[in-house]
Amino acid sequence: MIPTHRWLAAVAATAFVSSAVPASAQGVVNVYCSVQVEWCTLAAAEFQKVSGIKVSMTQKGSGETIAQLKAEAQNPKGDVWFGGTGDPHLQAAEENLTEVYKSPKLAELHPWAVKQNTDSGGKTVGIYAGALGYGFNTELLAKKKAAAPACWADLLKPEFKGEIQMANPNSSGTAYVAIATLVQLMGEEKAFDYLKKLHQNINAYTRSGTAPMKAVARGETSVSISFVHDGVTEALAGFPVKTATPCEGTGYEIGSMSIVKGARNLANAKKFYDWALTPEAQKLEAQAKQFQVPSNKATPVPPEAPKFADMKLIDYDQAKYGKSSERKRLIQRWDTEVGNLPKP
Amino acid sequence: MSVRFTNVVKRYGATPAVAGISFIVESGTLVTLLGPSGCGKTTTLRMIAGLELPSEGRIEIAGRDVTNLSATERDVSMVFQSYALFPHMSVLENVAYGLRRSGVAGAEATQRALEGLAQVGLEGYGQRQPSELSGGQQQRVAVARALVLKPSVLLFDEPLSNLDARLRRQMREEIRELQQRLSLTVVYVTHDQQEAMAVSDRIIVMNAGRIEQEGSPRDLYERPATPFLARFMGESNPAKGQVRRLDRARVIVRLGSTEIEVGDSSAKEGAATVAVRPEAITVEAAPGPANALPGTIAKASYLGTHMEYSIDTAAGTLFATCPRVERPLPVGASVALVLAPRGVIVVGV
Amino acid sequence: MNGRAALLWSLAGLLGAMALPWYALQEGLGTGAWLSGLWSSEDYADGVAQMAVHGRWWLAPVFAALLWCLVIAVLPLKAERRGMLLAGGAAAGIVLFGLQAFAVGLRGWTAGWLVALFGEMEQHQVGIGAGATLVLTALLSLLAIGLALRGAFGGDGFVAGAMTAVTASILLFTAWPILHILAQAFQNGDGAWQPLLAVQRLAEAKIWSLRCLWGGGGCGVFWNTLVLALCCGIGSTALGLAFALIATRTDFRFKKTLRVLTVLPIITPPFVIGLALILVFGRSGLVNQFLDWGFGVASTRWIYGFPGVFLAQLFAFTPVAFLVLIGVVEGVSPTLEEASQTLRANRWDTFVTVSLPLMRPGLANAFLVGFIESIADFGNPIVLGGDFGVLSTEIYFAVVGAQLDYGRAAALALVLLSLALGAFFLQRLVVGTRSYATISGKGDSGLPTPLPKAARRAAQWVALPWAGFTMILYGFVFVGGFVKIWGRDYTPTLGHYAKAFAIERTPEGLIWSGAAWNSFWTTVELAAIAAPITAGLGLLAAWLMVRQRFAGRGALEFATMLSFAVPGTVIGVAYVFAFNVPPLEITGTAMIIVLCFVFRNMTVGLRAGMAAMSQIDRSLDEASATLRGRAPQTLFYVVMPLLRPAIVGALVYGFVRAVTTVSAVVFLVTAEYDLATTYIILRVINGDYGLAIAYSCALIVLMLAAIVLIQLLVGSRRLGRRAPLIQGVRA
Numbered sequence A: 001m002i003p004t005h006r007w008l009a010a011v012a013a014t015a016f017v018s019s020a021v022p023a024s025a026q027g028v029v030n031v032y033c034s035v036q037v038e039w040c041t042l043a044a045a046e047f048q049k050v051s052g053i054k055v056s057m058t059q060k061g062s063g064e065t066i067a068q069l070k071a072e073a074q075n076p077k078g079d080v081w082f083g084g085t086g087d088p089h090l091q092a093a094e095e096n097l098t099e100v101y102k103s104p105k106l107a108e109l110h111p112w113a114v115k116q117n118t119d120s121g122g123k124t125v126g127i128y129a130g131a132l133g134y135g136f137n138t139e140l141l142a143k144k145k146a147a148a149p150a151c152w153a154d155l156l157k158p159e160f161k162g163e164i165q166m167a168n169p170n171s172s173g174t175a176y177v178a179i180a181t182l183v184q185l186m187g188e189e190k191a192f193d194y195l196k197k198l199h200q201n202i203n204a205y206t207r208s209g210t211a212p213m214k215a216v217a218r219g220e221t222s223v224s225i226s227f228v229h230d231g232v233t234e235a236l237a238g239f240p241v242k243t244a245t246p247c248e249g250t251g252y253e254i255g256s257m258s259i260v261k262g263a264r265n266l267a268n269a270k271k272f273y274d275w276a277l278t279p280e281a282q283k284l285e286a287q288a289k290q291f292q293v294p295s296n297k298a299t300p301v302p303p304e305a306p307k308f309a310d311m312k313l314i315d316y317d318q319a320k321y322g323k324s325s326e327r328k329r330l331i332q333r334w335d336t337e338v339g340n341l342p343k344p
Numbered sequence B: 001m002s003v004r005f006t007n008v009v010k011r012y013g014a015t016p017a018v019a020g021i022s023f024i025v026e027s028g029t030l031v032t033l034l035g036p037s038g039c040g041k042t043t044t045l046r047m048i049a050g051l052e053l054p055s056e057g058r059i060e061i062a063g064r065d066v067t068n069l070s071a072t073e074r075d076v077s078m079v080f081q082s083y084a085l086f087p088h089m090s091v092l093e094n095v096a097y098g099l100r101r102s103g104v105a106g107a108e109a110t111q112r113a114l115e116g117l118a119q120v121g122l123e124g125y126g127q128r129q130p131s132e133l134s135g136g137q138q139q140r141v142a143v144a145r146a147l148v149l150k151p152s153v154l155l156f157d158e159p160l161s162n163l164d165a166r167l168r169r170q171m172r173e174e175i176r177e178l179q180q181r182l183s184l185t186v187v188y189v190t191h192d193q194q195e196a197m198a199v200s201d202r203i204i205v206m207n208a209g210r211i212e213q214e215g216s217p218r219d220l221y222e223r224p225a226t227p228f229l230a231r232f233m234g235e236s237n238p239a240k241g242q243v244r245r246l247d248r249a250r251v252i253v254r255l256g257s258t259e260i261e262v263g264d265s266s267a268k269e270g271a272a273t274v275a276v277r278p279e280a281i282t283v284e285a286a287p288g289p290a291n292a293l294p295g296t297i298a299k300a301s302y303l304g305t306h307m308e309y310s311i312d313t314a315a316g317t318l319f320a321t322c323p324r325v326e327r328p329l330p331v332g333a334s335v336a337l338v339l340a341p342r343g344v345i346v347v348g349v
Numbered sequence C: 001m002n003g004r005a006a007l008l009w010s011l012a013g014l015l016g017a018m019a020l021p022w023y024a025l026q027e028g029l030g031t032g033a034w035l036s037g038l039w040s041s042e043d044y045a046d047g048v049a050q051m052a053v054h055g056r057w058w059l060a061p062v063f064a065a066l067l068w069c070l071v072i073a074v075l076p077l078k079a080e081r082r083g084m085l086l087a088g089g090a091a092a093g094i095v096l097f098g099l100q101a102f103a104v105g106l107r108g109w110t111a112g113w114l115v116a117l118f119g120e121m122e123q124h125q126v127g128i129g130a131g132a133t134l135v136l137t138a139l140l141s142l143l144a145i146g147l148a149l150r151g152a153f154g155g156d157g158f159v160a161g162a163m164t165a166v167t168a169s170i171l172l173f174t175a176w177p178i179l180h181i182l183a184q185a186f187q188n189g190d191g192a193w194q195p196l197l198a199v200q201r202l203a204e205a206k207i208w209s210l211r212c213l214w215g216g217g218g219c220g221v222f223w224n225t226l227v228l229a230l231c232c233g234i235g236s237t238a239l240g241l242a243f244a245l246i247a248t249r250t251d252f253r254f255k256k257t258l259r260v261l262t263v264l265p266i267i268t269p270p271f272v273i274g275l276a277l278i279l280v281f282g283r284s285g286l287v288n289q290f291l292d293w294g295f296g297v298a299s300t301r302w303i304y305g306f307p308g309v310f311l312a313q314l315f316a317f318t319p320v321a322f323l324v325l326i327g328v329v330e331g332v333s334p335t336l337e338e339a340s341q342t343l344r345a346n347r348w349d350t351f352v353t354v355s356l357p358l359m360r361p362g363l364a365n366a367f368l369v370g371f372i373e374s375i376a377d378f379g380n381p382i383v384l385g386g387d388f389g390v391l392s393t394e395i396y397f398a399v400v401g402a403q404l405d406y407g408r409a410a411a412l413a414l415v416l417l418s419l420a421l422g423a424f425f426l427q428r429l430v431v432g433t434r435s436y437a438t439i440s441g442k443g444d445s446g447l448p449t450p451l452p453k454a455a456r457r458a459a460q461w462v463a464l465p466w467a468g469f470t471m472i473l474y475g476f477v478f479v480g481g482f483v484k485i486w487g488r489d490y491t492p493t494l495g496h497y498a499k500a501f502a503i504e505r506t507p508e509g510l511i512w513s514g515a516a517w518n519s520f521w522t523t524v525e526l527a528a529i530a531a532p533i534t535a536g537l538g539l540l541a542a543w544l545m546v547r548q549r550f551a552g553r554g555a556l557e558f559a560t561m562l563s564f565a566v567p568g569t570v571i572g573v574a575y576v577f578a579f580n581v582p583p584l585e586i587t588g589t590a591m592i593i594v595l596c597f598v599f600r601n602m603t604v605g606l607r608a609g610m611a612a613m614s615q616i617d618r619s620l621d622e623a624s625a626t627l628r629g630r631a632p633q634t635l636f637y638v639v640m641p642l643l644r645p646a647i648v649g650a651l652v653y654g655f656v657r658a659v660t661t662v663s664a665v666v667f668l669v670t671a672e673y674d675l676a677t678t679y680i681i682l683r684v685i686n687g688d689y690g691l692a693i694a695y696s697c698a699l700i701v702l703m704l705a706a707i708v709l710i711q712l713l714v715g716s717r718r719l720g721r722r723a724p725l726i727q728g729v730r731a
Helices: A002-018 A037-051 A062-071 A086-094 A104-108 A111-119 A138-144 A152-156 A173-186 A188-199 A211-217 A228-236 A266-276 A324-339 B041-049 B091-101 B106-119 B135-147 B165-181 B193-199 B217-222 B227-232 C004-019 C047-052 C057-074 C079-103 C112-118 C130-149 C157-186 C195-202 C221-249 C255-267 C272-281 C286-295 C306-331 C334-342 C347-358 C360-376 C379-384 C391-400 C406-431 C453-480 C495-501 C517-547 C553-565 C568-579 C590-613 C618-626 C631-642 C644-660 C676-685 C689-714
Strands: A028-033 A054-059 A080-082 A124-137 A164-167 A202-206 A223-227 A241-244 A252-260 B003-012 B015-025 B030-034 B056-061 B076-079 B153-157 B186-190 B202-207 B210-215 B237-245 B250-255 B258-263 B270-276 B281-285 B293-302 B307-313 B316-322 B334-339 B344-348 C483-485 C489-492 C504-506 C509-511
Touching: A028 A037, A028 A062, A028 A266, A037 A054, A037 A266, A062 A086, A062 C391, A062 C568, A080 A266, A086 A111, A086 A124, A086 A173, A086 A252, A086 A324, A111 A124, A111 A252, A124 A138, A124 A173, A124 A211, A124 A228, A152 A188, A164 A173, A164 A211, A173 A188, A173 A223, A173 A252, A173 A324, A188 A324, A202 A211, A211 A223, A211 A228, A211 A241, A223 A228, A228 A241, A252 A266, B003 B041, B015 B041, B015 B202, B015 B210, B030 B041, B030 B193, B041 B056, B041 B076, B041 B153, B041 B186, B041 C618, B076 B135, B076 C618, B091 B106, B091 B135, B091 C631, B106 B135, B135 B153, B135 B165, B165 B186, B165 B193, B186 B193, B193 B217, B202 B217, B202 B227, B210 B217, B210 B227, B227 B237, B227 B270, B227 B344, B237 B316, B250 B270, B250 B344, B258 B334, B258 B344, B281 B316, B307 B334, C004 C047, C004 C057, C004 C130, C047 C057, C047 C130, C057 C079, C057 C130, C079 C130, C130 C157, C157 C195, C157 C406, C157 C517, C157 C553, C157 C568, C157 C590, C157 C631, C195 C406, C221 C255, C221 C306, C221 C360, C221 C391, C221 C406, C221 C453, C255 C306, C255 C453, C255 C644, C255 C689, C272 C286, C272 C306, C272 C379, C272 C453, C272 C689, C306 C360, C306 C379, C306 C453, C334 C347, C347 C360, C347 C453, C360 C391, C360 C406, C360 C553, C379 C391, C391 C406, C391 C568, C406 C553, C406 C568, C453 C689, C483 C689, C495 C689, C517 C553, C517 C590, C517 C631, C517 C644, C517 C676, C517 C689, C553 C590, C568 C590, C590 C644, C618 C631, C631 C644, C644 C676, C644 C689, C676 C689
Parallel strands: A028 A054, A028 A080, A164 A202, A164 A223, B030 B186, B030 B202, B076 B153, B153 B186
Antiparallel strands: A080 A252, A124 A223, A124 A241, A124 A252, B003 B015, B003 B056, B202 B210, B237 B250, B237 B270, B250 B258, B270 B344, B281 B334, B293 B307, B293 B334, B307 B316, C483 C489, C504 C509
16 A cells, blocks of 8 residues: 555655745745736846846736736735736725835826826826727728728728727726726717717627737738727737827826735835836836836837827826726626627 | 355345355365356355455454455455456466565566466466467466465356356366365356356355355255255256155155155145156156156157157146157157156255 | 554654644745754744644644544554544544634634634634645545555555545545635625525526527627537537548548648647638638639638637547547447348448447547537637637636626636536436447457448548648648748748747857747646646546445546536636635645646546546456455556556646646746746737747647657557457447
């Protein structure tokens, strides 16, 4: 009977060995990173260089990260959540998954970034912002001889019938930003009338928020409702993509950062947090070929990036539309009034 | 004494396969467990081997309580109905397997395995694969494999059932010869009454999970205790008769119009079930001697060595064998039956 | 003598309680720093010190149980009595261990009623460490020894130990996490029990709506899933049958190529087929562009939605159906077919009335596999689904999407699970208990009847274009790694491979500077650890289930089915929920990833093992036992050599699945233990298809190499028989 027991002992042995985590002199900080992977790696390497603190960086989408934070709530494993659209950060703040922290760097930030901090009761802060707009495939439009859409109203034109993609707000934060923007821009009733009309031109509500822009890039659809900086990335990759922001005005996401409640390395988490708000840290974004607007006023903005100055931005009420209850209500309404309509 | 069962019960779920049996196997003897399929004989054998553990009761082997010991820890080995030769090993590896597992070193194990093969007459077959051997040869390998361990009990589970009739007779003689030469203690399971009688020192007949009767082959054949046994141990004609006691050792059995004096010390007077062995009936042309049982031939078959008749009589239809083949009696012929006392057995009421 | 093993294990348990840190250490055991603090330091103290010095009184009963076992082991007792006392003591110890571990957590008492009962607790405890693990292992072993001494499991200590280990691990790593997460369907967001909520969640129109039938929008995800799975099950079975017939009943020349083609989709990382389909059939794909250019046919988006997902799933699962069916087709006895022909049936009648019905268990099994794979599939619906939602994507977005509603995810998982189980029982019903055994050990001398002409033509017309199509698709994928932008700029480049797998030669030696190396080696390492454990545990469990009679066998089998049928996302989240908090705190380690691989993929090894085992005559095991072969020796010398094909299958599957799994491990990977598939997914999300494709191709090569290596290591079965020993194919 010895062999079973030996086997059990081996399993037990793996148990201790694998729970080993190497320690470093300055300690470690565990970062959940919800921006693009190049940016994540750059940030990790750079922070490690300047601080001597070992960065353990795990890249995951913002949806997956908040799901993980929630699952880990009793015994958090992460310290900082870096990047990802603002709504889940606000939601995390609301669900008490994140920690209050007032960084000394707040003063250097754009007002929208600070507002994110005050809206959440100090639990999150803006690190970049990206405007909502359209992406379109220039080749397809040329073939259809259609003019590029410039306004929300353009999207209702008959030549775009079956040519537009947006994400499904049930699964995508991007789509929710679009609906909230329209509601703030037009008022709720008109916004839903608009969405119902728009429905006639939509070919699919994708599950993921970034999918419509990719479909545009690959010529699977002519127009997408997306964040415009995603379009820049596709264009740089060699696809015939251009972007526009609506003439009536548009909303935006605030990419945010939060400290995890019960972080094991709180001091290091704060160091990372402060560092991430500096221009030195924020210019890494452009190096990683990402083109959102950085939150520190002093950060140089790359020429390719869509400039907020050129757009008409609405005063997006993150506090109201970031609340779970409001979100649930709007999504439910979209579901029953728009999502369920028959396809043309 | 080599094996002792004391009130052993084996249940599967609620149904008992073996319903409380006790018996002893003396060392150096060959004891057969005999019975129809489903009677519990194989379960009993597997309980000796340790392949099944009893639900109740106690099992001893060579004086040691082995009731809850696994097969490996008991000093027994077994020859399986399917031989169970390991198909991925050579004949020699098969025979040496048990020795290697008991910790015998390689060279010695090979030496003893070769001796084992010689004992069953398979010198030179060591390097073959089991699949290259005939059925009888595979059987001998299985025996050699069990023998080389020198177990205190050797078990056979219907070892001859996969062989043809001619080979079966030869193999059973070989097994008996081997057992006597090496004075092995053997427990042997079969459902074939002839095979059991040919090889056994003692036979334990089982039925429905119980021991029906045990004794020497002759005891069982000549003095079966129940109608089941009379039917199972060789062929017999069940007939209704009347018993009248003559003295302590003898009775008169009346069947139809005939009366036979039979040695019997236990039968009660009155109506009784009587078993009549077919070979104890002599068929004569009518009218025959006085005290013969008159009858009419209903069926007749010619089998080369003997004739078989079905005969309608006042005591029922009797089945008889008759060695006289040169003048067969036709169907419908009137005959007189003479019954030999040794083939007339009172088996109960 | 019957107490020796018990004595050793009692001592080992006490050693665990007195010489090793009780709780898990942040830095691991390797540093040795704990040696000096074994008594005094609260972090490093052993169990007895935790109890005596650091006020953790609740550990005392566990040690008492250990001491009891030690005493029982030394006392001169009869085997049966010792067994009973030992088993009782050890079982009590295990229960006490579990109670204290779950009752006292990171912040003291874990439940309100415990606080009410005992008052507020100052103390807390973290995850169990080396000491506690050893104590638990010892208690489990003592339980097994006790049961064996009482005569359970044929009185065999090894079998009892294996049984205990398998049962305990399946309960711990499959049943518990899954039930834990399914229970969320009945809880609100704060964890309070509200059974009505489950009814509400299950009754949602989004699941059950049938509006699509009368033109009012989309149908519920349940119907989408069901229809897709039915089509996929039927389609892959039909195609698989066509391939199997061609491979066995015709003189088709490229059978080897056919075999390779059938293996490819199995070892293809997820998403790759979906992407390739878009590039071929998408609106701007090759086919549409050609039609547009040649005939002016306007491009359409038909590939998105049901047709695309269905096509991709057919691609992915037909090979599995083929592998299931080929054995069955080969197993149909030629004698029976010849008998039919002598009874005045022509070839076609024979095929329809004899051959096909004899394949029924195989067809039902292939259908079941296609059905279950389809409902658990996540990659294809997410890439090609468009509007078309199925349960698995809906569950994923219930967890990670804007809703963040675990309760809804759990409710949907319940629906999905009942679909899988429904199919499972239906299959049982169809196959029934009838015997379809047509090959026995006696050897069958007839010649396989060639297919009737009509059937052969049909099979070829379906299968050959399909095979050609597969080759085109894979050729296209292969090219994708070597061009600048897949689907757009076909300038040849090695850039993607260089980016992923560059090795630089510097004065300090080789630097693995490619971006993919880290995740690549982690994947290889973890898959190589997981595969043998997966195969070993699966086959051990199969051996126990086929060869041992024990109560609860059905329940155990069902538990192993659970993790197979539940979609990966649910498993992943379930693991985080169950193993992020004490007593078993292993999130963020490599171990949790390996465990996830093992217990998710074990089912297939188990099934293959059970099928193979039931073909091996039980008396071979028994012969070995009566020849002094102890159970482990029997397993090693007799069973394993005969099971080689099943071992190869289980190892290959364990490895391949570990390399290609995504959804289950998304929540388990960390910076330190990143996996190839999660890396690939991120590249795909970034639109960096070239790198993703290059990496996928490298993985395909890796898996092919692994398969060859496994074949070489395990070797083939040497039976020395002329006819195969298959006693009928059980479903």
